[in-house]
Amino acid sequence: xxxxxxxxxxxxxxxxxxxxxxxxxxxxxxxxxxxxxxxxxxxxxxxxxxxxxxxxxxxxxxxxxxxxxxxxxxxxxxxxxxxxxxxxxxxxxxxxxxxxxxxxxxxxxxxxxxxxxxxxxxxxxxxxxxxxxxxxxxxxxxxxxxxxxxxxxxxxxxxxxxxxxxxxxxxxxxxxxxxxxxxxxxxxxxxxxxxxxxxxxxxxxxxxxxxxxxxxxxxxxxxxxxxxxxxxxxxxxxxxxxxxxxxxxxxxxxxxxxxxxxxxxxxxxxxxxxxxxxxxxxxxxxxxxxxxxxxxxxxxxxxxxxxxxxxxxxxxxxxxxxxxxxxxxxxxxxxxxxxxxx
Ligand code: ACO
Numbered sequence: 304x305x306x307x308x309x310x311x312x313x314x315x316x317x318x319x320x321x322x323x324x325x326x327x328x329x330x331x332x333x334x335x336x337x338x339x340x341x342x343x344x345x346x347x348x349x350x351x352x353x354x355x356x357x358x359x360x361x362x363x364x365x366x367x368x369x370x371x372x373x374x375x376x377x378x379x380x381x382x383x384x385x386x387x388x389x390x391x392x393x394x395x396x397x398x399x400x401x402x403x404x405x406x407x408x409x410x411x412x413x414x415x416x417x418x419x420x421x422x423x424x425x426x427x428x429x430x431x432x433x434x435x436x437x438x439x440x441x442x443x444x445x446x447x448x449x450x451x452x453x454x455x456x457x458x459x460x461x462x463x464x465x466x467x468x469x470x471x472x473x474x475x476x477x478x479x480x481x482x483x484x485x486x487x488x489x490x491x492x493x494x495x496x497x498x499x500x501x502x503x504x505x506x507x508x509x510x511x512x513x514x515x516x517x518x519x520x521x522x523x524x525x526x527x528x529x530x531x532x533x534x535x536x537x538x539x540x541x542x543x544x545x546x547x548x549x550x551x552x553x554x555x556x557x558x559x560x561x562x563x564x565x566x567x568x569x570x571x572x573x574x575x576x577x578x579x580x581x582x583x584x585x586x587x588x589x590x591x592x593x594x595x596x597x598x599x600x601x602x603x604x605x606x607x608x609x610x611x612x613x614x615x616x617x618x619x620x621x622x623x624x625x626x627x628x629x630x631x632x633x634x635x636x637x638x639x640x641x642x643x644x645x
Contacts, residue, residue, distance in 0.1 A: 308493040309431050310482035310643070311442065313372025314617040317363040318470040318603060325465070332461040336556070339465045344578025344597070348468035348604030350453035355411075357388055360471035361395060362402045364612070368473040369403075370422040373505025376403040379475070380434070380442035382410040383427050385419020385608040387501070387634065388451045390526075417574045418489070419608035420448030420472070424629075424641055425487040427476050432512050435478075440540035443477035450607035455501055457527040466577070467528070468604035472612020482623075485563070486554035488546060489639035498534050499634045526582065531586065540583045542632045543573060543640075547588075550628060550640035563626060563642070570622045570645070574631035575599035575610035584630075607633065 324347050325336035339345055351360070361384060369376060382396045382405070389395040389412065396410035415422040427444040434442040449471035456464050476484075503526060505607075548565065555562040572586065573581050578600050585595050598613040599606070604611060613627050622645040632638035 307432060307435060308478060308480055308483045309428055309476065310479045310484055311474045311615075312477050312479055313368045313370070313374065313475040314473070314612070314615045314619060315364045315367025315369070315371055316369070316609070316613045317360045317470065318613070319349045319355050319360060319469045320464065321350045321352050323348050323350055323468070331458060332464060334461045334465055342577075342579070343466060344581075344600050345465065345604045346601050347598070350469045351451055355610050357449055357451040358395060358398050358402065359387065360451070360469065361386075361399050361447050364471035364473040365399060365403060365445055365447060368475050372475040374475060376405040376441065377634075378443050379405050379408050379445045380440070381408055381424035381427060381430050382447070383413060383442040383444060384411075384447040384449060385413045385415060385421075385423040386447075386449050387414060387416060387419065387607060388454055395449070396454060399445075400600045415489070415491075415574065415637035415639075416635050417605070417607045417610065418631040418633045418637045418639045419627060420446070420611050421631045421639035421641055422489050422637065423448065424474070424476070424484070425489055425639065428484055428487060431476065433480070441478060443475060446476055447471065447473040448608035448610070448612045450609055452528065452605070452607055455526055455528045458607075462532055463528060463530050464604045468606050469476070470603055470606035470609040470613050472609045472614075472616065474615065475614055483643065485642040485644060486550050486557065487641050488550045488553050488637065489637070490546070491638070492542070492636040495538060495636040499530045501528050501634075511620075515559060534578070536580065537633050538636060539580050542636060542638045543580070543584055544587050544629045546630050546632075546638050546640040547571075547628050550642045554642050566624050568628050569625035570594050570627045572611050572614045572627065572629040574633065575603070575614070576605050
């Protein structure tokens with residue numbers, strides 16, 4: 304069988320409408336623009352208004368990705384959503400399917416912290432391969448990374464509320480000659496679970512009256528995100544570096560072509576958690592910061608599972624043809640990487 308090239312057919316993103324500046328945060332917690340920029344790189348972040356939602360952001364990003372691919376919802380055979388802020392059933396993916404009007408597709412969510420998009424791409428890739436090799440079907444998949452962390456942020460906790468934000472990004476995946484996913488890897492380290500976690504959900508707490516998007520009114524009837532940022536930081540750097548090495552090793556072990564070395568990588572999309580984490584990756588890669596996506600953390604803050612596909616849209620055309628690594632880590636210390644020819 305000929306080598307099956309699988310890649311991205313279209314890209315879309317959605318940034319919600321409410322901008323929250325560092326000065327806005329100075330008004331609700333004891334912080335400063337200077338501290339936030341020095342320690343995180345973040346200048347602004349965006350959160351949902353009362354009419355926006357995790358579902359609506361996912362649907363808008365998906366419509367844009369489908370339009371970019373020149374495809375209709377009926378062309379999609381599978382929908383995967385990396386999300387952490389949809390803690391109920393039916394799954395977000397099924398509701399995206401319904402909203403788009405996709406006639407026949409499977410649909411499921413992936414819960415892997417900020418690495419949800421990487422996990423979802425890997426799942427979609429495997430699905431496309433299996434459907435073709437075992438059943439002779441050509442399947443196109445819609446892969447979404449979305450989160451509404453403003454819904455679970457404690458807006459009285461300065462150590463987290465300055466970092467986190469909302470957004471969505473999506474890609475359509477399928478067989479193509481235009482670009483190619485060369486390898487993926489994923490892993491997890493559950494022992495770090497207590498460094499970054501969300502309180503238990505008791506009921507349908509993320510809608511209606513409980514949807515507190517940007518407010519310092521601490522509501523006791525909803526879950527809150529907790530993070531020991533200082534402890535997360537070094538593990539995040541180590542984990543992202545090991546994932547970048549591993550995805551290259553996996554490609555080289557599975558390919559009969561020219562091996563790829565770390566120095567062949569021309570661009571990196573790291574999860575946008577903190578500019579200092581991204582700079583540590585640049586140092587390790589001996590790459591100039593211009594070859595690493597950083598606009599996301601500056602403009603949008605940490606949008607969790609959405610940060611990498613939002614980056615794709617922000618850099619469209621800039622990375623064409625380059626050898627690229629996407630790399631993420633997140634809660635549960637679920638992490639992963641994708642090696643691509645963009
Ligand atoms: N404004 C002003 N001061 C602050 C703020 C703030 N917003 N937040 C904390 N401080 C104070 C602290 O209280 C501390 O004061 P103290 O020395 O008097 O005790 C001081 O600043 C230094 O705090 P540190 O925690 O040491 O600051 P650090 O340089 O580590 O930066 C940060 C904190 C930004 C959270 C950093 O540790 C980080 O980015 N960690 C990784 C976070 C991350 O990547 N998380 C993954 C998210 S993925 C997901 O799934 C959501």
